[in-house]
Amino acid sequence: xxxxxxxxxxxxNKKIHELISDSDFMGHNTWLYNxxxxxxxxxxxxxxxxxxxxxxxxxKINLSxxxxxxxxAQVLTxxxxxxxxxxxxxxxLMSHILGIIACGLFFVDLISSEKSLEINPLRFIPFxxxxxxxxxxxxxxxxxxxxxxxAFNEVTLYFFFNYISMILYxxxxxxxxxxxxxxxxxxEKKVKTA
Amino acid sequence: xxxxxxxxxxxxxxxxxxALMATFVVAMVILHRQRQVQNKQxxxxxxxxxxxxxxxxxxxxxxxxxxxxxRELHDNIGQLLSLSKLYLGSSKPEKQxxxxxxxxxxxxxxxxxxxxxxxxxxxxxxxxxxxxxQLDRIQATGFCQTELDQEGDPWELEKNQKLVFIRVIQxxxxxxxxxxxxxxxxxxIIKNESGRLIIILDDGKGFDTTIPSKGSGMTNLKKRxxxxxxxxxxxxxxxxxxxxxxxxxx
Numbered sequence: 001x002x003x004x005x006x007x008x009x010x011x012x013n014k015k016i017h018e019l020i021s022d023s024d025f026m027g028h029n030t031w032l033y034n035x036x037x038x039x040x041x042x043x044x045x046x047x048x049x050x051x052x053x054x055x056x057x058x059x060k061i062n063l064s065x066x067x068x069x070x071x072x073a074q075v076l077t078x079x080x081x082x083x084x085x086x087x088x089x090x091x092x093l094m095s096h097i098l099g100i101i102a103c104g105l106f107f108v109d110l111i112s113s114e115k116s117l118e119i120n121p122l123r124f125i126p127f128x129x130x131x132x133x134x135x136x137x138x139x140x141x142x143x144x145x146x147x148x149x150x151a152f153n154e155v156t157l158y159f160f161f162n163y164i165s166m167i168l169y170x171x172x173x174x175x176x177x178x179x180x181x182x183x184x185x186x187x188e189k190k191v192k193t194a
Numbered sequence: 195x196x197x198x199x200x201x202x203x204x205x206x207x208x209x210x211x212x213a214l215m216a217t218f219v220v221a222m223v224i225l226h227r228q229r230q231v232q233n234k235q236x237x238x239x240x241x242x243x244x245x246x247x248x249x250x251x252x253x254x255x256x257x258x259x260x261x262x263x264x265r266e267l268h269d270n271i272g273q274l275l276s277l278s279k280l281y282l283g284s285s286k287p288e289k290q291x292x293x294x295x296x297x298x299x300x301x302x303x304x305x306x307x308x309x310x311x312x313x314x315x316x317x318x319x320x321x322x323x324x325x326x327x328q329l330d331r332i333q334a335t336g337f338c339q340t341e342l343d344q345e346g347d348p349w350e351l352e353k354n355q356k357l358v359f360i361r362v363i364q365x366x367x368x369x370x371x372x373x374x375x376x377x378x379x380x381x382x383i384i385k386n387e388s389g390r391l392i393i394i395l396d397d398g399k400g401f402d403t404t405i406p407s408k409g410s411g412m413t414n415l416k417k418r419x420x421x422x423x424x425x426x427x428x429x430x431x432x433x434x435x436x437x438x439x440x441x442x443x444x
Contacts, residue, residue: 107218107222110222110226111222111226116226117229117230117233121222121223121226122223131219134215135212135215138211138212138215139208139211142204142208142211146204149204150204154200157201157204161208
């Protein structure tokens with residue numbers, strides 16, 4: 001929403017751009033994606049995944065990776081190695097790898113912790129959320145890596161990846177909605193009573 | 195041509211990654227299921243072992259009870275009946291009255307004994323009462339002095355837990371009498387926030403706990419306490435008596 005608003009309200013966009021960057025304002029809102037889509041969005045995702053980890057060691061690894069990512073992303077941005085108003089391929093790479101590793105850690109926890117022995121993963125809603133997140137992160141990772149080529153040479157394929165990513169986003173949100181409707185982490189069998 | 199091959203590469207890479215992820219997720223689910231099955235088998239085995247241990251304990255308690263009944267019949271009831279026969283055969287009315295009193299006593303003794311034939315008494319007796327009974331029995335033989343202390347509220351135990359405690363206390367006291375030749379044996383029953391604790395203390399010969407024992411008595415006692423989630427701790431050194439702690443956390 002903010003991205004759309006800044007495309008329309010160029011004045012505000014320019015003001016913020018001048019505040020955070022030394023480069024000339026070209027009318028883009030890339031900085032917003034860099035900050036929100038690739039950095040800040042990872043914090044709730046990792047914390048959300050962390051809620052479902054029962055092994056303290058794996059939790060610590062997950063949070064440590066988040067800390068390292070935030071630190072590295074800030075260092076790269078503040079040192080202007082990755083300009084905030086332009087594309088930040090290193091930050092994108094780290095951001096997607098962090099998301100993929102967090103999902104991987106969830107699965108490692110699932111097959112190693114004692115608590116998860118009692119659950120049926122197919123009825124565990126976060127399992128589906130994290131599976132979809134993993135697929136989404138991998139697709140976006142691939143799209144980002146081939147972004148330059150696809151955007152200029154094969155737009156159809158570029159949109160194809162974007163559409164898949166969007167569908168996965170919708171499914172991820174659907175699992176969150178199911179989580180709230182279900183009022184619990186597990187989909188239980190309903191027993192019909194006369 | 196080069197463009198086409200790049201598109202094919204990206205599509206293949208995408209499909210490969212998606213397949214890889216799907217395989218990964220399916221593999222994780224299968225691994226999880228396998229772990230669940232293994233864990234279930236392990237739990238069943240543990241349950242079986244637990245039940246077998248409890249059955250052994252019940253058998254041992256019954257054997258102990260039978261030998262106690264045998265001793266009672268021979269040393270107590272048999273003597274009382276012989277005496278009653280003598281008194282009842284007497285021509286003196288006061289002797290006959292004494293004989294009848296003895297018969298009444300025999301009846302009550304037999305009633306008491308019959309109650310110990312099955313394990314229902316385990317449910318009605320408290321650990322404190324059982325410990326007192328055992329210590330009184332030792333004291334009555336004149337073998338050594340005994341003492342019983344209880345701190346905190348009376349214990350509420352499940353039947354299985356009580357069975358294990360009874361058997362372990364019995365075995366510890368038997369060991370003390372058999373091997374330690376103590377002057378005093380004491381039992382402390384403690385209940386606090388962390389759990390329940392029984393301390394069996396004797397001032398006998400003691401032994402070196404670092405030397406592995408030839409029998410499997412101590413290992414059995416330890417295992418038995420573990421079956422009810424408890425701990426068996428022993429502290430002893432030659433000449434300094436033995437302290438055994440039976441701990442059952444809350």
